[in-house]
Amino acid sequence: MADETTLEDEAMRAGDEAAQADDRPDDRVDDERHDEDNRLKPEYLRSVVAALDEDDPALVHELVEPLHPADVADLFELLDSDDRPLLAAAIPDLMTGEVIAELNDHVRDDMMEALGPEAVAEIAEQLDTDDAVQLIEDLEPAEQAAILAEMEPEDRAAIESALAYPEETAGRLMSRDFVAVPEHLTVGDLIDYLRDAEQDDLPTEFWEVFIVDLAHKPVGTCQLSWIMRTPRATPLVEVMKRDQTLIPVTMDQEEVGNMFQKYALISAAVIDENGRLVGQMTADDVVHIVSEEAGEDVLLLSGAGDGDINEPIREAYVARVRWLVANLGTAVVASAIIALFGAAIEQLVALAVLMPIVASIGGNAGTQTMAVTVRAIAMNQLTRANTRRMIWREMRVAMLNGTTVAVLIGVAVALLFTPQLGAVIAAAMVINIVVAGLAGVAVPVIFERLDQDPAVASSVFVTMITDSMGFFAFLGLAVATGLAG
Amino acid sequence: MADETTLEDEAMRAGDEAAQADDRPDDRVDDERHDEDNRLKPEYLRSVVAALDEDDPALVHELVEPLHPADVADLFELLDSDDRPLLAAAIPDLMTGEVIAELNDHVRDDMMEALGPEAVAEIAEQLDTDDAVQLIEDLEPAEQAAILAEMEPEDRAAIESALAYPEETAGRLMSRDFVAVPEHLTVGDLIDYLRDAEQDDLPTEFWEVFIVDLAHKPVGTCQLSWIMRTPRATPLVEVMKRDQTLIPVTMDQEEVGNMFQKYALISAAVIDENGRLVGQMTADDVVHIVSEEAGEDVLLLSGAGDGDINEPIREAYVARVRWLVANLGTAVVASAIIALFGAAIEQLVALAVLMPIVASIGGNAGTQTMAVTVRAIAMNQLTRANTRRMIWREMRVAMLNGTTVAVLIGVAVALLFTPQLGAVIAAAMVINIVVAGLAGVAVPVIFERLDQDPAVASSVFVTMITDSMGFFAFLGLAVATGLAG
Numbered sequence: 013m014a015d016e017t018t019l020e021d022e023a024m025r026a027g028d029e030a031a032q033a034d035d036r037p038d039d040r041v042d043d044e045r046h047d048e049d050n051r052l053k054p055e056y057l058r059s060v061v062a063a064l065d066e067d068d069p070a071l072v073h074e075l076v077e078p079l080h081p082a083d084v085a086d087l088f089e090l091l092d093s094d095d096r097p098l099l100a101a102a103i104p105d106l107m108t109g110e111v112i113a114e115l116n117d118h119v120r121d122d123m124m125e126a127l128g129p130e131a132v133a134e135i136a137e138q139l140d141t142d143d144a145v146q147l148i149e150d151l152e153p154a155e156q157a158a159i160l161a162e163m164e165p166e167d168r169a170a171i172e173s174a175l176a177y178p179e180e181t182a183g184r185l186m187s188r189d190f191v192a193v194p195e196h197l198t199v200g201d202l203i204d205y206l207r208d209a210e211q212d213d214l215p216t217e218f219w220e221v222f223i224v225d226l227a228h229k230p231v232g233t234c235q236l237s238w239i240m241r242t243p244r245a246t247p248l249v250e251v252m253k254r255d256q257t258l259i260p261v262t263m264d265q266e267e268v269g270n271m272f273q274k275y276a277l278i279s280a281a282v283i284d285e286n287g288r289l290v291g292q293m294t295a296d297d298v299v300h301i302v303s304e305e306a307g308e309d310v311l312l313l314s315g316a317g318d319g320d321i322n323e324p325i326r327e328a329y330v331a332r333v334r335w336l337v338a339n340l341g342t343a344v345v346a347s348a349i350i351a352l353f354g355a356a357i358e359q360l361v362a363l364a365v366l367m368p369i370v371a372s373i374g375g376n377a378g379t380q381t382m383a384v385t386v387r388a389i390a391m392n393q394l395t396r397a398n399t400r401r402m403i404w405r406e407m408r409v410a411m412l413n414g415t416t417v418a419v420l421i422g423v424a425v426a427l428l429f430t431p432q433l434g435a436v437i438a439a440a441m442v443i444n445i446v447v448a449g450l451a452g453v454a455v456p457v458i459f460e461r462l463d464q465d466p467a468v469a470s471s472v473f474v475t476m477i478t479d480s481m482g483f484f485a486f487l488g489l490a491v492a493t494g495l496a497g
Numbered sequence: 498m499a500d501e502t503t504l505e506d507e508a509m510r511a512g513d514e515a516a517q518a519d520d521r522p523d524d525r526v527d528d529e530r531h532d533e534d535n536r537l538k539p540e541y542l543r544s545v546v547a548a549l550d551e552d553d554p555a556l557v558h559e560l561v562e563p564l565h566p567a568d569v570a571d572l573f574e575l576l577d578s579d580d581r582p583l584l585a586a587a588i589p590d591l592m593t594g595e596v597i598a599e600l601n602d603h604v605r606d607d608m609m610e611a612l613g614p615e616a617v618a619e620i621a622e623q624l625d626t627d628d629a630v631q632l633i634e635d636l637e638p639a640e641q642a643a644i645l646a647e648m649e650p651e652d653r654a655a656i657e658s659a660l661a662y663p664e665e666t667a668g669r670l671m672s673r674d675f676v677a678v679p680e681h682l683t684v685g686d687l688i689d690y691l692r693d694a695e696q697d698d699l700p701t702e703f704w705e706v707f708i709v710d711l712a713h714k715p716v717g718t719c720q721l722s723w724i725m726r727t728p729r730a731t732p733l734v735e736v737m738k739r740d741q742t743l744i745p746v747t748m749d750q751e752e753v754g755n756m757f758q759k760y761a762l763i764s765a766a767v768i769d770e771n772g773r774l775v776g777q778m779t780a781d782d783v784v785h786i787v788s789e790e791a792g793e794d795v796l797l798l799s800g801a802g803d804g805d806i807n808e809p810i811r812e813a814y815v816a817r818v819r820w821l822v823a824n825l826g827t828a829v830v831a832s833a834i835i836a837l838f839g840a841a842i843e844q845l846v847a848l849a850v851l852m853p854i855v856a857s858i859g860g861n862a863g864t865q866t867m868a869v870t871v872r873a874i875a876m877n878q879l880t881r882a883n884t885r886r887m888i889w890r891e892m893r894v895a896m897l898n899g900t901t902v903a904v905l906i907g908v909a910v911a912l913l914f915t916p917q918l919g920a921v922i923a924a925a926m927v928i929n930i931v932v933a934g935l936a937g938v939a940v941p942v943i944f945e946r947l948d949q950d951p952a953v954a955s956s957v958f959v960t961m962i963t964d965s966m967g968f969f970a971f972l973g974l975a976v977a978t979g980l981a982g
Binding site: 325397402 | 536565571691703704722740757758759783787788792794798800801807814818820821824829836850852864865867872879880897898930
């Protein structure tokens with residue numbers, strides 16, 4: 013732990029200022045506006061809505077002013093979409109770039125459409141390039157062009173260069189504000205450079221200084237805390253870390269997130285095709301990316317598309333109905349298999365009663381394995397080097413699961429129906445759970461090798477396999493053993 | 498962008514050192530050991546395994562030495578569990594605390610069990626407290642005590658204090674290394690304090706200095722980059738940010754992740770029950786936490802438990818079979834509903850052929866809504882303030898989805914079977930998809946209000962509702978309209 017004893021003693025002697033401590037703003041958790049999970053309280057929201065309904069902008073302003081910009085953004089998201097423009101109109105001075113940058117994409121797009129290009133351009137100019145890009149990247153090209161035309165040439169150029177990279181790559185997401193210095197400097201030179209009041213276009217927040225060669229390629233990196241703790245005369249090349257993680261400008265955001273996780277980075281240099289330093293990624297942005305990427309898989313696997321609760325209803329409908337129609341196709345395939353055994357069902361209606369159990373448990377087992385596989389692929393844990401081991405592992409788990417479930421259902425069916433039917437359902441269950449385990453690994457791995465996102469389509473195929481195999485194994489065994497048909 | 502023109506010109510004149518640029522280590526991506534996604538290549542892994550099999554520790558060492566510690570950890574995870582102790586024995590000098598800290602929990606626990614308490618204590622003492630806690634928190638209490646007994650009293654006290662907080666809270670996860678100074682200092686005082694060579698217990702890496710009052714409560718925070726850019730005579734109280742985000746020591750890691758995301762933090766102060774500064778959380782750790790929390794939901798929703806591919810088979814079996822047995826229960830409920838309509842099915846076997854379609858699509862629709870709801874709850878987007886709006890939204894999406902799917906299946910069934918059966922399946926489909934939408938929101942929201950993790954159990958209930966309702970609506974309507982039974 014930091015040893016601040018000496019300084020604290022000093023503080024006790026000197027400390028008049030210490031008495032001021034009480035005028036600091038409250039901790040943001042558990043105040044009158046936030047609940048224990050740091051969400052805005054419903055009562056607070058109601059008071060804002062009431063003030064908006066009563067057309068009392070002064071009261072609205074008074075209520076909203078104490079909020080952090082990120083909370084103002086949350087407030088917009090919690091309001092009905094009709095109330096959002098009213099709120100914006102009541103607090104023009106609080107509508108800072110930070111609020112806009114923190115808004116949910118859908119809510120922001122809505123509000124951007126309501127404003128003219130001039131107003132949007134004015135907001136965009138307040139923002140860092142990466143936030144400004146977020147602001148306009150989802151707009152129509154014509155609207156983008158109109159907004160860019162209103163901007164200062166320098167800002168416009170930065171945004172255009174970001175938009176030239178594909179979505180979700182480092183080039184699109186990186187910050188173009190960073191500190192880079194040549195390698196012949198000493199620590200003292202660097203400190204003087206940073207302190208030089210004329211360097212007013214240095215970023216105000218940075219954690220790392222990049223050292224570059226004449227071709228502007230990064231040769232090392234130096235954290236501010238090392239600079240702080242090193243004598244002025246030391247050459248930078250002696251303090252800097254040479255073995256740094258470099259992010260290619262075309263790297264996908266998911267990989268960027270994995271790099272930050274793996275190497276526990278706070279910031280990292282982004283390099284272009286020629287290895288030149290062009291930007292940096294910082295951990296505060298990466299926290300967003302990692303959350304988005306990992307959360308996306310839940311939504312993709314369930315076929316919920318973007319899955320944002322602020323997504324317009326029409327978009328949610330289009331994303332989800334596609335999935336339901338695809339699943340309708342797979343359900344029809346399963347149905348066709350049942351139809352093959354119509355005569356058997358007519359003869360022994362217990363088959364119809366029991367067959368969904370085999371399909372359903374197989375589906376669950378397949379989904380379990382698929383979720384594990386998709387997550388392992390996303391985290392770079394499952395590679396060509398260990399796929400075979402993973403398949404073997406899942407087969408063993410499936411055998412254990414299959415046997416357990418088969419015994420339970422087999423005994424129950426033997427008691428309630430006939431021992432023979434119990435044996436058939438138990439055998440069908442083992443077969444289907446093992447097939448489910450195999451499909452749960454194989455389908456996502458195949459999609460990954462075909463360079464497709466395994467989270468997007470695996471589920472449809474795995475479900476089709478487990479449903480069809482469930483009905484086929486159960487009904488087929490019933491017929492084959494002479495139970496019916 | 499940072500303006501480094503002047504310095505670069507200078508570099509061109511001075512720059513002999515610049516010519517050294519070529520001896521820097523390669524960028525870690527796309528070298529002979531890594532593929533384009535920064536994963537270890539199968540060929541590289543094979544060469545390590547071959548060297549281990551040939552019992553050639555010198556060659557193993559030569560192969561592994563160039564790796565970053567995080568890659569050494571990856572290598573352990575990719576190896577079969579039998580090969581892991583062999584690798585550890587071949588590279589004793591490369592088995593640093595950093596490698597151990599980066600290992601997957603299951604792989605690390607395995608290796609810790611193989612070592613004695615003395616060896617583990619020695620490794621733990623190399624690590625920061627938070628990493629050392631991770632190392633031993635999953636061990637049996639007796640083993641923990643044995644290891645702690647071997648450690649230096651100071652390290653032991655820090656670890657014991659961390660272990661006193663519940664798992665996954667800030668108190669368990671925070672770093673106890675931070676820099677805190679009293680508030681009467683100037684920027685110059687702070688710089689002198691940091692540079693003071695005798696302060697050798699200051700952390701080497703930090704991004705932010707916390708300013709505390711006499712009671713050691715945080716009153717403000719100051720990023721190193723602001724200190725760098727401010728004249729020495731300026732009092733700290735003028736530079737520091739007073740409105741900082743404070744993390745209570747009992748806060749759950751999921752909330753910590755949400756705070757970092759919401760306020761775009763790089764580091765934040767952790768305070769105890771009395772508001773005193775006791776630690777800090779940094780964004781590099783939070784990136785891990787956010788990934789874990791968001792990824793966990795995919796696995797929990799699918800009933801895959803911990804879902805780690807390194808989890809021992811027995812643990813994976815226990816976690817998953819519980820879920821399958823629970824689902825067996827819900828499948829039996831659905832089955833019982835079918836049994837009620839045995840006579841109808843006997844009379845019209847088409848009912849048995851078609852009924853899984855209604856249940857299956859309802860299940861998919863329910864899963865979609867449930868995934869969106871669970872994610873929104875996790876991200877603090879769905880609160881008491883907007884639940885009603887969310888339910889209404891999902892009802893509208895469900896009506897649209899239900900109508901679309903109902904028309905498709907209704908027409909197909911009308912053509913292939915009878916118009917009356919087409920009408921029945923269409924009506925059952927609309928009913929089931931709307932019920933699915935309602936259940937998909939209501940079930941996770943109810944679990945959340947009961948302080949249960951909505952990702953854990955929602956799925957069983959939603960599936961039970963959609964399966965049962967699917968069979969009941971379809972078969973019930975068929976009987977009610979006189980089609981059969």
